[in-house]
Amino acid sequence: MSMNTEFRPTIVAFCCNWCSYAGADLAGSSRLAYPADVKIIRVPCSCRVNPMFILRAFEKGADGVILCGCHPGDCHYSTGNYYARRRMTLLFSMLDYLGVENGRTRVEWVSAAEGVKFSETMNSFVEKIRSLGPNVRLGDLRCKD
Amino acid sequence: MQRLIDRAKALLESGEVARVLGWRKGENVWDVEPAFFASPEELSDFVYNGFCGANLSKYMIEASKLEGKTLVFLKPCDTYSFNQLTTEHRVDRETAYIVGVGCKGKLKIENIDAKGILDVQGAGYPDASEILTVKTLYGDKEVSYKDAMLERCHVCKGKEHMVYDELIGESVDTCDGDRFAEVAKIEAMSPEEKFAYFQSELSKCIRCNACRNVCPACSCRKCVFDSNKFDSAQKANTISFEEKMFHIIRAFHVAGRCTDCGECSRVCPQGIPLHLFNRKFIKDIDSLYGTWQAGAEVDARGPLTNFRTDDAEPSIVTKRG
Numbered sequence: 122m123s124m125n126t127e128f129r130p131t132i133v134a135f136c137c138n139w140c141s142y143a144g145a146d147l148a149g150s151s152r153l154a155y156p157a158d159v160k161i162i163r164v165p166c167s168c169r170v171n172p173m174f175i176l177r178a179f180e181k182g183a184d185g186v187i188l189c190g191c192h193p194g195d196c197h198y199s200t201g202n203y204y205a206r207r208r209m210t211l212l213f214s215m216l217d218y219l220g221v222e223n224g225r226t227r228v229e230w231v232s233a234a235e236g237v238k239f240s241e242t243m244n245s246f247v248e249k250i251r252s253l254g255p256n257v258r259l260g261d262l263r264c265k266d
Numbered sequence: 267m268q269r270l271i272d273r274a275k276a277l278l279e280s281g282e283v284a285r286v287l288g289w290r291k292g293e294n295v296w297d298v299e300p301a302f303f304a305s306p307e308e309l310s311d312f313v314y315n316g317f318c319g320a321n322l323s324k325y326m327i328e329a330s331k332l333e334g335k336t337l338v339f340l341k342p343c344d345t346y347s348f349n350q351l352t353t354e355h356r357v358d359r360e361t362a363y364i365v366g367v368g369c370k371g372k373l374k375i376e377n378i379d380a381k382g383i384l385d386v387q388g389a390g391y392p393d394a395s396e397i398l399t400v401k402t403l404y405g406d407k408e409v410s411y412k413d414a415m416l417e418r419c420h421v422c423k424g425k426e427h428m429v430y431d432e433l434i435g436e437s438v439d440t441c442d443g444d445r446f447a448e449v450a451k452i453e454a455m456s457p458e459e460k461f462a463y464f465q466s467e468l469s470k471c472i473r474c475n476a477c478r479n480v481c482p483a484c485s486c487r488k489c490v491f492d493s494n495k496f497d498s499a500q501k502a503n504t505i506s507f508e509e510k511m512f513h514i515i516r517a518f519h520v521a522g523r524c525t526d527c528g529e530c531s532r533v534c535p536q537g538i539p540l541h542l543f544n545r546k547f548i549k550d551i552d553s554l555y556g557t558w559q560a561g562a563e564v565d566a567r568g569p570l571t572n573f574r575t576d577d578a579e580p581s582i583v584t585k586r587g
Contacts, residue, residue: 172518173490176511193575203573206580207555211521211570213583214550215514215543218453220461228580258461259507 130184130250132159134243135174137167139197140232141189147236155243159187167191167228168201172212175226179259185225185250189239192230202230221258224249267314269434270339270367275306277337283363284334287325289318295388296375300325302336314339316391316398319372319416321529323348323357324482330361338362341369342437343418345428346525346561347482352429353564354523356485359429366427368435371411371419373398376537378414383407393438412442418528418541421445428562445526449545468509470536477530477540483520483560490515517543522551522570525561554578 136142142163148155164170167190178186188209190202209228217223229242274286290301291313298317302325303309321344329336340348345366351357370393378386378400388401398411412420421444425437452460478484478491490496491512517524517540526548530540551558555569555577 173511173515176507176514180507180511200573203575203577204570206577207570207573209580210554210578210582211547211550212514212518213580215518215546217457217583218449218460218546219464219510219514220455220457220459222457223583226580259510 128251128255130158130247131182132185132187132247132250133178133183134159134161135164135170135188136161137190138163138165140191141239143233144231144235144239147233148240151236153236153240155240156247158247159243166198166201167205170205172208175212179256184256185246187227187229187246189229189231192232195232222253224253225256270314271309271312273365273434274309274337278306282335283337285336287322287329287336287338288312289314289320295386314367316373316389319532321347321482321527323351326357326362327351327485330358335361335363337365339365339367341367342425342427343423343527345430347527349428349564350523350525350561351482351485353566364430366430366433368437369425370438371415371440373414374416378409381409383409415440416528416532446545446549448542449549467538468513470538471509472536474535476533476535478516480529480533481520482527483523513543517547520544521547522568523560524548
């Protein structure tokens with residue numbers, strides 16, 4: 122029996138309850154496909170995402186992390202995503218500074234009406250992570266060959 | 267130094283202040299430690315010399331909960347931290363009587379040791395441009411003051427006190443370097459080189475938490491790193507990413523509030539250049555959200571608790587390459 126050696130990345134997607142999570146629902150009910158490698162975690166606002174969530178996801182074996190929130194100006198809580206935007210910019214810049222490929226993190230603004238954009242974003246992000254290969258710099262390096 | 271002691275004595279005796287927060291001589295000449303002095307007699311142990319690098323503003327958090335005023339000696343760079351703590355309502359300005367002390371740059375014993383000058387018994391406190399005479403067991407040795415100075419004094423923010431009740435002593439400008447030169451050098455490396463550089467620096471980390479404990483910006487009563495759910499609370503290294511996680515998060519938690527006082531690097535027993543993390547955030551904040559110096563003014567809104575509708579998107583990091 123031959124092993125399936127094709128690389129299937131683990132992608133964690135933090136999705137805002139008020140937009141992208143509903144956008145993912147819309148993608149599903151519109152029968153738009155996106156890879157099953159994407160694991161969605163619902164958060165009340167993109168601003169809820171602590172930098173530690175992202176680092177922890179990588180540590181526990183994620184190959185890519187994407188944060189989806191409402192378009193700037195459309196936050197359910199008025200301004201949450203503006204703060205998230207600054208935080209994530211600084212965090213991604215720091216990851217780049219440490220020599221971790223910055224293509225493994227992304228922020229996208231996806232509204233509840235953008236099922237198509239959600240599916241396209243996830244497809245392109247998974248494609249990008251597949252091309253980068255497994256994440257070796259950020260993960261738990263124990264017991265792996 | 268005598269002027270500082272005399273002034274502290276006078277204020278203690280007049281009852282204007284209940285205690286003095288200053289530096290006390292330690293076992294060795296370079297082990298100067300922060301200390302409270304409750305009576306004029308205790309002040310005999312007070313010192314102020316080139317080894318008094320410690321930023322005393324953090325100790326004001328506890329002192330401002332005590333009865334009566336506290337006389338605190340602050341160097342120019344410490345006053346930024348004090349202002350930042352006042353802005354965050356961690357320190358009450360009314361409980362502090364601030365004596366701004368002059369600063370001619372602070373010394374790092376490792377730099378003196380590295381010159382082959384060992385068994386130091388004493389050191390003068392000349393101007394930064396001059397020669398430092400070090401008393402050792404083997405007689406007097408000389409070293410250029412600049413060579414013995416802490417890294418942070420080479421990129422000094424200036425010798426002006428941001429907040430004070432009175433000033434004692436003269437300052438001498440010590441700035442002779444570019445604050446962001448080292449950060450820019452690392453930014454120019456390839457991802458592999460960057461990773462290797464930080465891997466080798468951070469693998470020295472022994473998780474003593476000294477950088478966190480000394481940081482005036484790290485003033486949370488409950489710290490995320492004290493949770494036993496956090497990996498680095500376990501002292502044994504199990505995952506190669508744990509140290510990076512700790513240091514990224516430590517720097518992130520003070521981003522926008524860090525005054526770049528350089529205490530983290532000064533106290534690190536392993537000599538990890540921790541200021542490189544903080545300065546990277548400062549450099550990014552300056553370039554993306556406008557020049558910002560934490561603690562330069564009281565009650566200013568920090569860059570991470572503020573926003574503009576036309577801020578850069580996080581994808582700028584990838585584009586910048």
